[in-house]
Amino acid sequence: xxxxxxxxxxxxxxxxxxxxxxxxxxxxxxxxxxxxxxxxxxxxxxxxxxxxxxxxxxxxxxxxxxxxxxxxxxxxxxxxxxxxxxxxxxxxxxxxxxxxxxxxxxxxxxxxxxxxxxxxxxxxxxxxxxxxxxxxxxxxxxxxxxxxxxxxxxxxxxxxxxxxxxxxxxxxxxxxxxxxxxxxxxxxxxxxxxxxxxxxxxxxxxxxxxxxxxxxxxxxxxxxxxxxxxxxxxxxxxxxxxxxxxxxxxxxxxxxxxx
Amino acid sequence: xxxxxxxxxxxxxxxxxxxxxxxxxxxxxxxxxxxxxxxxxxxxxxxxxxxxxxxxxxxxxxxxxxxxxxxxxxxxxxxxxxxxxxxxxxxxxxxxxxxxxxxxxxxxxxxxxxxxxxxxxxxxxxxxxxxxxxxxxxxxxxxxxxxxxxxxxxxxxxxxxxxxxxxxxxxxxxxxxxxxxxxxxxxxxxxxxxxxxxxxxxxxxxxxxxxxxxxxxxxxxxxxxxxxxxxxxxxxxxxxxxxxxxxxxxxxxxxxxxx
Numbered sequence: 001x002x003x004x005x006x007x008x009x010x011x012x013x014x015x016x017x018x019x020x021x022x023x024x025x026x027x028x029x030x031x032x033x034x035x036x037x038x039x040x041x042x043x044x045x046x047x048x049x050x051x052x053x054x055x056x057x058x059x060x061x062x063x064x065x066x067x068x069x070x071x072x073x074x075x076x077x078x079x080x081x082x083x084x085x086x087x088x089x090x091x092x093x094x095x096x097x098x099x100x101x102x103x104x105x106x107x108x109x110x111x112x113x114x115x116x117x118x119x120x121x122x123x124x125x126x127x128x129x130x131x132x133x134x135x136x137x138x139x140x141x142x143x144x145x146x147x148x149x150x151x152x153x154x155x156x157x158x159x160x161x162x163x164x165x166x167x168x169x170x171x172x173x174x175x176x177x178x179x180x181x182x183x184x185x186x187x188x189x190x191x192x193x194x195x196x197x198x199x200x201x202x203x204x205x206x207x208x209x210x211x212x213x214x215x216x217x218x219x220x221x222x223x224x225x226x227x228x229x230x231x232x233x234x235x236x237x238x239x240x241x242x243x244x245x246x247x248x249x250x251x252x253x254x255x256x257x258x259x
Numbered sequence: 260x261x262x263x264x265x266x267x268x269x270x271x272x273x274x275x276x277x278x279x280x281x282x283x284x285x286x287x288x289x290x291x292x293x294x295x296x297x298x299x300x301x302x303x304x305x306x307x308x309x310x311x312x313x314x315x316x317x318x319x320x321x322x323x324x325x326x327x328x329x330x331x332x333x334x335x336x337x338x339x340x341x342x343x344x345x346x347x348x349x350x351x352x353x354x355x356x357x358x359x360x361x362x363x364x365x366x367x368x369x370x371x372x373x374x375x376x377x378x379x380x381x382x383x384x385x386x387x388x389x390x391x392x393x394x395x396x397x398x399x400x401x402x403x404x405x406x407x408x409x410x411x412x413x414x415x416x417x418x419x420x421x422x423x424x425x426x427x428x429x430x431x432x433x434x435x436x437x438x439x440x441x442x443x444x445x446x447x448x449x450x451x452x453x454x455x456x457x458x459x460x461x462x463x464x465x466x467x468x469x470x471x472x473x474x475x476x477x478x479x480x481x482x483x484x485x486x487x488x489x490x491x492x493x494x495x496x497x498x499x500x501x502x503x504x505x506x507x508x509x510x511x512x513x514x515x516x517x518x
Contacts, residue, residue, distance in 0.1 A: 020490050029490075078361055092456075094353060101458020102337055103494040112452030113486055115375055116445075125486055127448070186375075189386070193371030197351075197456075199360020227372055227384055231279050231288075235362040 012259065013046060013054045014252025016062035023104045026056050032123070055255045059248050061107055064091025065098055066250030067204045071242035078200040082109050083207035083241075084187065087122065088130040092198065109194065110134065114186050129190050133183040135162030135209045142179045150175050166212035180212060184219030191220065191238060192227025199232050206241025271518065272305060272313045273511025275321035282363045285315050291382070314514045318507050320366055323350025324357055325509030326463045330501035337459040341368050342466035342500075343446065346381065347389040351457065368453065369393065373445050388449050392442040394421030394468045401438045409434050425471035439471060443478030450479065450497060451486025458491050465500025
C-alpha cells in the first residue's frame with residue numbers, strides 16, 4: 001500500500017472486508033476467517049494513515065454491488081447475489097440500492113436452514129446452505145462417499161479440492177457429478193425460496209464453485225424452478241456472475257464514487 | 260356492500276385479496292382458494308360500481324402493513340410479517356414501505372424449502388414451510404401419528420382442527436405438544452433464516468395457529484435463535500401480532516389513506 005501511495009494520494013478509498021462489520025461505525029468485528037483480528041476500527045485507522053475518506057463494505061455485499069453496477073445484474077432494480085466458494089454468501093440490491101438491514105447483516109443467503117438433517121455449518125449452526133453447498137462441503141461429501149467405497153476417479157486424490165471434483169464431473173466421473181447435482185439442488189431450493197421471498201429480477205450466482213458451470217447450474221436451475229411460483233420464476237433470470245474475483249473491487253469503487 | 264353504500268359514497272376503497280395479483284394492473288389471477296375465479300380485473304370492476312379510487316393488495320401484505328402501522332411492528336423500519344393459519348404467508352416492510360418485488364410476489368415466507376424430505380405443500384411443491392407448519396399440516400401430522408398408534412387424548416376426535424391440537428397441547432397432551440414443537444421448530448428455522456437474510460428490527464408472527472401462544476412460540480424462538488447470527492438476533496425482536504383478523508383491514512385502510 002505504501003508503494004501504491006507513492007504515485008499520489010487517493011481522493012477516496014473503498015475497502016471490502018469479511019463481515020461481521022458495522023458500516024456506519026467503520027468497525028470490523030472478529031471476522032471468523034481473519035485470525036487474530038479483534039474489534040478493529042478499520043475505517044478510522046485507514047483514514048488516519050491516508051488522509052482521505054474511506055468506506056468499508058462487507059465483501060459479499062461489495063461483490064453484489066459490483067455485479068449490479070457493471071456485471072450480470074446491470075440495469076436491474078431488484079437483484080440477489082449468491083457467491084459459492086469457501087463459504088456461501090450474498091448481497092441484496094433492492095430498488096437499485098444495497099440493502100444492509102438493521103445491523104449490516106442482511107444478505108447472508110448461505111445461513112438459511114435448507115435441511116434440518118444436514119451437517120453442521122462452519123458457523124456452528126445446523127442445516128445451513130453453506131454447510132452443504134460450499135466448496136469444502138462438496139469435498140467433504142465426496143470424501144465420505146469414497147470412505148464408503150463409492151467408485152470414482154477421485155480415489156487417492158490428496159488433497160482434494162472442489163475444483164478437482166468439478167474437473168472430474170466434467171470428465172464424466174459419476175460420484176463427482178452426483179456431488180455437484182446435490183450441491184446444485186440445495187442451492188436451487190434456496191434460490192427458488194429467494195424468488196418467492198424477494199421476487200427479484202435477477203439472481204446472480206458467482207464464486208469459485210460457480211465456475212464449475214453447467215454441472216452445478218443445471219441441477220440448480222431445475223430445483224429453483226421446481227420451488228418457485230410461476231409468477232416469481234417468470235419475473236427473474238438466474239445468471240452466472242460476470243466479474244468473478246473483480247466484483248468486490250468494482251463494488252467498492254462504486255461505493256467510493258458515491259461518497 | 261350495497262347496503263353499506265346507502266349511507267354515502269366512500270372517498271376511496273382499499274381491498275385485501277388472496278394472491279396472486281398485479282397491484283399495478285389491479286388484476287387478480289386465479290387465487291387457489293377462491294374457486295371459480297379466473298383472471299379478474301377487480302380494481303376496474305369496483306371502481307366502475309363505486310365511482311371512487313380503489314387500491315388492491317395481497318391479503319398477507321395488507322396484514323403486514325396493518326401490523327407495521329398500528330400493531331406489533333409500529334415504529335420499525337424493517338419488519339417481516341409471518342402469518343400461520345390455513346397457509347403460511349407473509350409480507351415484508353423495508354425502509355418503512357411494503358416491499359412487493361418485481362411482480363408483486365414478494366413476501367411468500369411459507370414457500371421456502373425448509374426440509375427436502377418434507378411433505379408436498381398445498382402449492383404442489385416439496386418441502387415448503389407451509390406444508391409442515393400451517394394448521395392443516397399440524398393436523399395431518401397428528402393424524403398420521405394417531406394412525407401409528409401414538410397415545411393421545413385426541414384419539415377419536417373428528418374432525419380434528421389445529422385449534423383442538425392447541426387446546427390439547429395446553430392441557431399437557433404429549434402428542435399435541437410434540438406437534439406444536441415440530442411446527443414451531445420449522446417456523447423458527449425459517450424465522451432465523453429471515454433474520455440472517457433480511458436483518459429486520461421486528462418479526463411479527465400472527466394468524467390463527469399463532470394464537471396457540473407459548474406452545475408454538477417457545478420452540479419457534481429457540482430454533483430461530485439457534486439459526487440466526489448473534490448480530491441479527493440482537494437487532495431483532497420477535498413479537499406476536501397485535502391486531503389478529505383486523506390486520507388486513509387496517510393495512511388496506513393505510514393504503515387507501517396513502518392514495
